[in-house]
Amino acid sequence: MRTQVAIVGAGPAGLLLSHLLHRDGVESVVVETRSRSYVESRIRAGILEHSTVELLTSVGLGEQLTAEGDPHRGIYLQWPEERHHLDFVDLVGRGVTVYGQTALQADLGRARDAAGQEIHYEVADTALHDLGTEHPSVTFVDGAGNAQRLEADVVVGCDGSFGPSRAAVPEDRRRAWERTYPYSWLGILADVAPSTDELIYAWHPDGFALHSMRSAKVSRLYLQVPNGTDLAEWSDQRIWDALATRLGHGQGGWTLSPGPITERAVLPMRSFVSEPMRYGRLFLAGDAAHIVPPTGAKGLNLAVADVALLAPALVALLRRGDPTLADAYSTTALRRVWRCTHFSWWMTTMLHTSSDPFEAQLQRAQLEWVAASTAGQTGLAENYAGLPIGF
Ligand code: PHB
Numbered sequence: 001m002r003t004q005v006a007i008v009g010a011g012p013a014g015l016l017l018s019h020l021l022h023r024d025g026v027e028s029v030v031v032e033t034r035s036r037s038y039v040e041s042r043i044r045a046g047i048l049e050h051s052t053v054e055l056l057t058s059v060g061l062g063e064q065l066t067a068e069g070d071p072h073r074g075i076y077l078q079w080p081e082e083r084h085h086l087d088f089v090d091l092v093g094r095g096v097t098v099y100g101q102t103a104l105q106a107d108l109g110r111a112r113d114a115a116g117q118e119i120h121y122e123v124a125d126t127a128l129h130d131l132g133t134e135h136p137s138v139t140f141v142d143g144a145g146n147a148q149r150l151e152a153d154v155v156v157g158c159d160g161s162f163g164p165s166r167a168a169v170p171e172d173r174r175r176a177w178e179r180t181y182p183y184s185w186l187g188i189l190a191d192v193a194p195s196t197d198e199l200i201y202a203w204h205p206d207g208f209a210l211h212s213m214r215s216a217k218v219s220r221l222y223l224q225v226p227n228g229t230d231l232a233e234w235s236d237q238r239i240w241d242a243l244a245t246r247l248g249h250g251q252g253g254w255t256l257s258p259g260p261i262t263e264r265a266v267l268p269m270r271s272f273v274s275e276p277m278r279y280g281r282l283f284l285a286g287d288a289a290h291i292v293p294p295t296g297a298k299g300l301n302l303a304v305a306d307v308a309l310l311a312p313a314l315v316a317l318l319r320r321g322d323p324t325l326a327d328a329y330s331t332t333a334l335r336r337v338w339r340c341t342h343f344s345w346w347m348t349t350m351l352h353t354s355s356d357p358f359e360a361q362l363q364r365a366q367l368e369w370v371a372a373s374t375a376g377q378t379g380l381a382e383n384y385a386g387l388p389i390g391f
Contacts, residue, residue: 003029003118004318006138006152008126009159010039010119012101013286013303015108016061017156020311022115023059026318029150030112030119031126031140033163039121040109043189043263044101046214047199047297049386050094052304056104064107069099070215072198074381077371078248079203079364084371091374091381098199100214101300120148128155128168132280153318154281156310157288158303161272165288169279179345181269181293183207183352184229185222188239192259194219201295201351202247203367205360208351209246210295211256219259222294224352229266236261269293271345273337276330277306283329285310290337292344295351301386302340306333308389336391343383 005021007014010032018028032039048056053069056062073095074088089095112119123140130136138150157165166174194213202209207224214220223242225234240258249256272291277284286303309332313325350366370376 001029001148002151003027004153005029005314006031006136006150006155008128008138008155008157008165009163009286009288010034010036010121011158011160011286011303012104012108012300013288013307014156014158015105015112016304017158017285017307017311018117018119019061019108019111019115020059020307021314022117024311024315024319026315028117029152030117031123031138031150032119032121033123033126033159034121036109036119036121040105041102043187043265045294045297045300046098046100046212046220047301048097048099048104049301050096051386051389052301053097055304055308055389056107061107061111064103065097065099068103068215069097070213072096072098075198075384076196076200077367077380078200079367080205080248081251082371083200083248083252083254085198086371086377086381088381088385091378092385094385096297096385098213104300123148126159126164128157128164128282131155131168131282134281136281154283154314156314157282157284158286158307160287161291163288165282166274166284168282169274169284173279174274174276176272176274179271181271181348181352182227182354183224184227184269185267185294186225186229186231186234186239187220187222187265187267188261189214189263190219190221190259190261191217192219192257193217195254195256200247201347203351203353203363204246205353206242206246207353208295209243211243211247225266227268231264231266234264239264267294269295269348271341273334273341275334277333277337278326278330283310283314283326285333289333290341292340293348294344295347296340296344296384298340298344302337305336305389309333332390336387339383339387339391347380
């Protein structure tokens with residue numbers, strides 16, 4: 001098999017890249033180890049930055065997003081007895097949109113189907129070859145058990161943190177930075193109308209809690225829990241009780257409505273950046289190159305921003321023989337990656353309780369400043385609503 005761009009991974013980054021390349025006349029083939037139904041049903045992020053929405057809409061992916069995405073002006077930031085609304089639209093002129101990654105993945109799948117995109121799901125033994133030459137390739141065993149070789153001009157790794165792409169960069173040609181956090185999130189989806197109009201980020205002595213949502217009938221909520229938490233120890237009652245306490249049920253007349261829990265998982269929290277995002281004819285995008293903790297909902301938006309930079313770079317390289325943008329890709333993308341890495345770390349460490357009482361005092365001082373000062377609010381809003389793609 002031969003194509004111009006071999007894309008490893010059919011998550012949002014891989015499918016969006018194939019979509020953007022196709023629009024500009026560059027062909028690609030996508031390979032993915034998981035099944036299509038797995039990729040389309042996994043529960044991930046739910047917040048799209050302003051520039052993510054603009055990009056998706058401008059490339060013909062906005063139909064469902066416009067109909068079903070829920071525009072939000074801001075968030076609530078709270079701690080016991082206090083709840084503050086930060087209005088991003090007033091502060092920085094742009095808000096965010098609540099739209100689940102599952103919905104975006106379905107939109108991308110439909111668009112790629114309509115374009116006749118070649119995607120191989122459920123492949124095994126994916127390996128990348130000859131990345132330092134102009135004739136790289138990807139080998140894999142297809143769903144029918146046949147060994148395949150996909151020859152390409154360029155390979156793009158959109159295969160997440162544990163895929164083979166980043167590992168294919170020689171160790172002496174990459175450097176990584178990592179921070180693991182001493183806590184995890186217990187996340188649930190529940191069939192109940194959200195108890196809030198905007199997301200609530202809550203600092204509480206028992207631990208952080210977040211009230212998010214997916215639709216008018218589906219809520220998404222999270223609790224800070226210790227690493228290694230066993231879900232079996234968290235009955236539905238215990239989860240809703242902890243959420244009610246931490247989110248301030250009963251304060252100022254606000255109540256949290258519980259409902260049937262349809263999905264639950266414990267999610268580790270990690271910051272990770274690998275540089276550079278390019279080695280020879282291999283380019284990395286999304287989680288293959290960087291991971292952010294979920295506080296602030298940057299992961300999906302960063303993946304979209306990577307691809308928005310990479311697609312025109314590959315079009316210029318492959319259609320016009322112009323390597324300028326491709327050569328700049330890693331440096332340009334990493335500026336935003338580090339900005340979001342800092343913001344996600346900052347939100348995370350401001351809101352999650354630790355065992356250090358001095359740190360808890362600093363957190364309260366920080367929260368009070370962010371909530372009370374226009375400068376503090378604006379800094380949070382600018383990062384949360386998202387910087388322009390070309391930042
Ligand atoms: C979510 O809805 O899944 C979500 C929202 C905001 C976050 C993280 C996750 O900061």
